[in-house]
Amino acid sequence: MLRLAWRNVWRNRRRSLINVAAMGFGLAAIMFGQSMMRSLQFQLIEKATGSFTGHVRIERRDVDELKFPDKFMTDPEPAASLLAADPRVLVWGRRIHLTGLVSSANMSLGALICAVEPDKERLITNMASYLKEGRYLEPGTKGIVMGRKIAGRLDVRVGEKVVLMAQAADGSMGAEAFRLVGIHETGSESFDGQMVWIPLSAMQELLGRPGQANELAARLKNIEQADAAAADLDAKLGPGNIGAMSWKKIDKEIIGIQAFQDGLLTIVLIVVFIIVALGILNTQLMSLFERVREFGVLMAMGARPRWIVRLLIVESALLGLVGTAFGLAVGSALIGHFGRCGLALPVGDAFKYFMPFPSVIFLRPSWGMHSFACATVFLVTLLATLPPALRAGRLKPSEALRHV
Amino acid sequence: MSKPPHAPPLVETAGVEKIYAAGSKVAALKGVDLSIARGEFTALAGPSGSGKSTLLNLIGTLDQPTKGTVSYEGRVVSGLSVDSLSDFRLRSLGFVFQSYNLIPVLTAAENVEYPLVLQDVEPGERRRLALDALRLVGLEHFGARRPDLLSGGQQQRVAVARAIVHRPSLVLADEPTANLDSKTGGHLLDLMEELNKEHGITFLFSSHDSAVLERARRVVRLQDGELTADEVRPDRI
Numbered sequence: 001m002l003r004l005a006w007r008n009v010w011r012n013r014r015r016s017l018i019n020v021a022a023m024g025f026g027l028a029a030i031m032f033g034q035s036m037m038r039s040l041q042f043q044l045i046e047k048a049t050g051s052f053t054g055h056v057r058i059e060r061r062d063v064d065e066l067k068f069p070d071k072f073m074t075d076p077e078p079a080a081s082l083l084a085a086d087p088r089v090l091v092w093g094r095r096i097h098l099t100g101l102v103s104s105a106n107m108s109l110g111a112l113i114c115a116v117e118p119d120k121e122r123l124i125t126n127m128a129s130y131l132k133e134g135r136y137l138e139p140g141t142k143g144i145v146m147g148r149k150i151a152g153r154l155d156v157r158v159g160e161k162v163v164l165m166a167q168a169a170d171g172s173m174g175a176e177a178f179r180l181v182g183i184h185e186t187g188s189e190s191f192d193g194q195m196v197w198i199p200l201s202a203m204q205e206l207l208g209r210p211g212q213a214n215e216l217a218a219r220l221k222n223i224e225q226a227d228a229a230a231a232d233l234d235a236k237l238g239p240g241n242i243g244a245m246s247w248k249k250i251d252k253e254i255i256g257i258q259a260f261q262d263g264l265l266t267i268v269l270i271v272v273f274i275i276v277a278l279g280i281l282n283t284q285l286m287s288l289f290e291r292v293r294e295f296g297v298l299m300a301m302g303a304r305p306r307w308i309v310r311l312l313i314v315e316s317a318l319l320g321l322v323g324t325a326f327g328l329a330v331g332s333a334l335i336g337h338f339g340r341c342g343l344a345l346p347v348g349d350a351f352k353y354f355m356p357f358p359s360v361i362f363l364r365p366s367w368g369m370h371s372f373a374c375a376t377v378f379l380v381t382l383l384a385t386l387p388p389a390l391r392a393g394r395l396k397p398s399e400a401l402r403h404v
Numbered sequence: 405m406s407k408p409p410h411a412p413p414l415v416e417t418a419g420v421e422k423i424y425a426a427g428s429k430v431a432a433l434k435g436v437d438l439s440i441a442r443g444e445f446t447a448l449a450g451p452s453g454s455g456k457s458t459l460l461n462l463i464g465t466l467d468q469p470t471k472g473t474v475s476y477e478g479r480v481v482s483g484l485s486v487d488s489l490s491d492f493r494l495r496s497l498g499f500v501f502q503s504y505n506l507i508p509v510l511t512a513a514e515n516v517e518y519p520l521v522l523q524d525v526e527p528g529e530r531r532r533l534a535l536d537a538l539r540l541v542g543l544e545h546f547g548a549r550r551p552d553l554l555s556g557g558q559q560q561r562v563a564v565a566r567a568i569v570h571r572p573s574l575v576l577a578d579e580p581t582a583n584l585d586s587k588t589g590g591h592l593l594d595l596m597e598e599l600n601k602e603h604g605i606t607f608l609f610s611s612h613d614s615a616v617l618e619r620a621r622r623v624v625r626l627q628d629g630e631l632t633a634d635e636v637r638p639d640r641i
């Protein structure tokens with residue numbers, strides 16, 4: 001049967017090639033779409049967690065905004081020791097995020113002050129990699145790093161002094177002079193125009209809050225463990241006012257974008273699957289009408305109706321295998337090419353406002369999704385064959401033999 | 405060895421009627437009684453529309469009679485299930501069609517093998533039997549050719565080889581020479597006659613060509629769906 005089916009597939013070579021091409025390019029388009037979405041999402045998550053959020057955070061539950069917690073943990077050490085003991089945690093650090101005023105000799109501007117433990121923060125986020133001038137923060141110093149835009153507006157250069165002002169614990173305004181040690185350029189309006197970075201100890205001193213922090217941020221060895229790690233830490237922290245959460249709870253907008261993209265991709269996939277199914281259905285119907293007489297001959301020879309049905313399904317399966325293999329090859333080649341060379345997408349510019357985001361997406365295969373697409377294309381091929389195959393199985397031998 | 409008394413005929417139709425109900429009802433066969441014994445070389449004769457092909461289809465279990473029965477060796481087969489009829493045809497019948505009806509994507513040998521494929525015969529044995537059948541029809545050197553590389557006469561001989569490869573008890577041939585020139589048709593009839601005489605294969609074939617009918621040892625005539633004559637030709641036996 002396999003031999004007959006294989007030869008039947010290539011009986012009308014041009015039609016079969018068109019079908020293989022339709023299936024293959026359809027599958028390749030699906031794989032490309034899947035890869036593009038996943039790569040975009042991957043880079044989005046990497047950039048969001050890698051430039052600011054971290055994978056897991058511990059902060060007070062009663063903060064107004066999880067991303068920028070405004071309330072302080074007066075004793076973060078019990079939570080810190082939990083992070084230190086968790087084997088999933090690669091690195092963690094204390095942070096204070098607070099809005100304040102940064103002033104130069106010429107101007108004062110509102111800024112988001114990020115006070116971090118410099119040695120640890122280098123590993124939690126990649127902000128140090130965006131430095132274009134000067135150096136990164138050093139612990140125990142009064143250095144400050146800021147974006148190119150805010151530095152430009154303040155008209156300060158590396159080596160010059162600025163003054164930071166923020167509300168201290170007693171309600172008074174604390175002020176401290178810092179020397180600009182580095183300027184970063186992330187390409188993001190928010191990061192380059194609003195954020196300044198100083199060592200945590202300097203901030204604690206400025207605010208009169210020794211040992212305090214308003215968040216603990218951790219980077220895990222594997223981001224996939226973020227939910228589980230956050231849940232475990234949260235359970236260990238107990239029902240008090242301090243809780244642990246994964247980046248998904250903090251960067252909800254990314255999850256929203258991801259859900260939207262997945263929904264869009266699903267619709268596109270369904271449309272492509274329908275197109276593939278209609279193509280196969282058309283081919284098999286044409287093939288059926290052309291071969292009615294031949295089915296009559298097979299039935300006269302003693303082929304049972306279900307044997308004829310099986311023959312058509314095997315033919316379709318072979319066509320599906322060839323089409324799927326072709327699609328897999330084309331899709332993999334496309335993903336490989338754009339994985340090496342990158343794909344310039346205007347969407348990168350849209351995200352740049354909120355976070356450092358490259359305008360080039362480097363595609364990476366998403367084999368789980370691609371396998372699903374291959375299996376679905378193959379399954380759709382088989383399903384599309386069923387109506388003509390069942391119809392062939394219902395033919396009466398005498399009528400089939402009379403078919404012209 | 406003498407035949408046992410009252411041995412049932414190989415095939416028997418009893419009061420077979422076939423009415424086609426496309427639009428108005430048309431009676432293609434009107435109560436045909438016919439017996440064919442093992443080893444016969446019988447022709448169904450009659451003009452177009454006389455019911456020859458319909459009767460062959462009913463005897464070949466490719467169609468069901470509206471009324472009456474078709475029996476093989478005393479067993480009624482006309483009411484069997486679709487699968488049972490397929491199995492019956494697979495084991496007991498061979499078909500030769502007017503327009504050869506070889507499977508175009510298979511070689512001559514593969515075409516001949518096909519009934520054996522359906523019978524799940526082991527590949528080596530299958531190939532051996534197919535080559536034997538091709539040898540019987542004089543085409544042992546053409547096994548590797550596809551049908552489109554064979555002449556009409558050669559294709560029909562391959563079809564005969566396909567019809568006999570599984571040693572059926574009856575071969576039904578519907579106008580087997582109609583698409584062949586008279587010389588090639590004559591050769592085909594020589595072959596069928598030889599297979600009948602040498603190998604005891606029963607042939608029932610239809611034709612309206614008098615030259616073909618001359619070769620039959622028995623001629624059953626049909627007219628407007630009725631059996632009008634049944635001539636046995638002792639001179640041909």
